[in-house]
Amino acid sequence: MLEIQGLTRRFGAVVAVDAVSLAVPAGQMLGIIGRSGAGKSTLLRLVNRLAEPSAGRVLFEGREITRLRGRALREWRRDCAMIFQQFNLVQRLDVLTNVLLGRLGHHRGIGAALAVLFGHFTAAERAMALAALDRFGLVETALQRAGTLSGGQQQRVAICRALLQQPRLILADEPIASLDPRNAQLVMEALRQVNRQEGITVLVNLHHLDTAREYCTRIVAMQAGRVVFDGLPAELTAERVRRIYGITEEEFEAEARARAAPCAAAMA
Ligand SMILES: Nc1ncnc2c1ncn2[C@@H]1O[C@H](COP(=O)(O)OP(=O)(O)OP(=O)(O)O)[C@@H](O)[C@H]1O
Numbered sequence: 576m577l578e579i580q581g582l583t584r585r586f587g588a589v590v591a592v593d594a595v596s597l598a599v600p601a602g603q604m605l606g607i608i609g610r611s612g613a614g615k616s617t618l619l620r621l622v623n624r625l626a627e628p629s630a631g632r633v634l635f636e637g638r639e640i641t642r643l644r645g646r647a648l649r650e651w652r653r654d655c656a657m658i659f660q661q662f663n664l665v666q667r668l669d670v671l672t673n674v675l676l677g678r679l680g681h682h683r684g685i686g687a688a689l690a691v692l693f694g695h696f697t698a699a700e701r702a703m704a705l706a707a708l709d710r711f712g713l714v715e716t717a718l719q720r721a722g723t724l725s726g727g728q729q730q731r732v733a734i735c736r737a738l739l740q741q742p743r744l745i746l747a748d749e750p751i752a753s754l755d756p757r758n759a760q761l762v763m764e765a766l767r768q769v770n771r772q773e774g775i776t777v778l779v780n781l782h783h784l785d786t787a788r789e790y791c792t793r794i795v796a797m798q799a800g801r802v803v804f805d806g807l808p809a810e811l812t813a814e815r816v817r818r819i820y821g822i823t824e825e826e827f828e829a830e831a832r833a834r835a836a837p838c839a840a841a842m843a
């Protein structure tokens with residue numbers, strides 16, 4: 576169980592996340608929606624401690640994440656894998672090595688340096704990486720440079736890398752915003768599969784509301800840092816979206832598409 580309690584993050588006068596409280600049971604696939612600047616990315620960054628809260632706390636299975644330091648913090652970051660809109664693979668490295676980089680958090684000191692510099696991963700780790708790639712139909716690409724893959728393939732490689740961390744939680748920040756509909760579907764199916772089969776809790780920021788309704792078991796809507804809706808996908812009707820945001824669902828999505836477009840164009 577992930578518990579977010581009164582979590583607040585201010586940037587000067589801006590309250591990016593404003594007294595958010597959420598209890599996320601293990602195994603949930605939670606979709607987070609909201610217009611630009613609502614605080615979705617900041618919320619995910621607070622959970623994995625890429626950002627520090629101004630107030631409030633985060634607990635995971637009763638342990639206070641917002642207090643962790645040093646080794647315990649590194650272990651927490653290993654426990655919660657991040658997936659980003661731009662995939663964040665090392666383009667010039669091959670796919671297999673990119674996936675193996677997910678193991679770095681499991682190596683210590685000189686072991687981690689050797690792993691990076693000379694590819695000193697164990698046979699078991701290599702087998703694990705190949706199995707992850709095979710699962711998502713990517714094993715033939717293992718020796719290709721990551722930069723030669725399509726966006727959808729790269730994002731599925733990023734999911735494989737996340738899996739090699741053996742995380743408890745996956746935090747995905749607009750993972751499909753740069754993808755065409757078919758690739759977006761493949762990536763969402765991959766996330767759903769790891770959520771269901773491994774029972775990994777997934778928190779995913781999305782701007783396509785039908786995608787959130789189709790794949791998530793719960794949806795949270797944010798506005799100006801606050802949670803303004805928290806419920807089942809079927810409860811987030813078009814009328815409710817209009818009441819929350821003062822715009823239609825079509826306008827909501829057009830706005831988000833325009834925001835994602837420069838990045839999508841750069842990917843093409
Ligand atoms: N590092 C930062 N420094 C200053 N302000 C920030 C910083 N990060 C976020 N903000 C501000 O906090 C607010 C919330 O930003 P955040 O990126 O979390 O929103 P978002 O919902 O992810 O938006 P988008 O849909 O555009 O990605 C915005 O007003 C943003 O400008």
Ligand SMILES: [Mg+2]
Nearest residue numbers: 615616617748
């Ligand atoms: Mg964001």
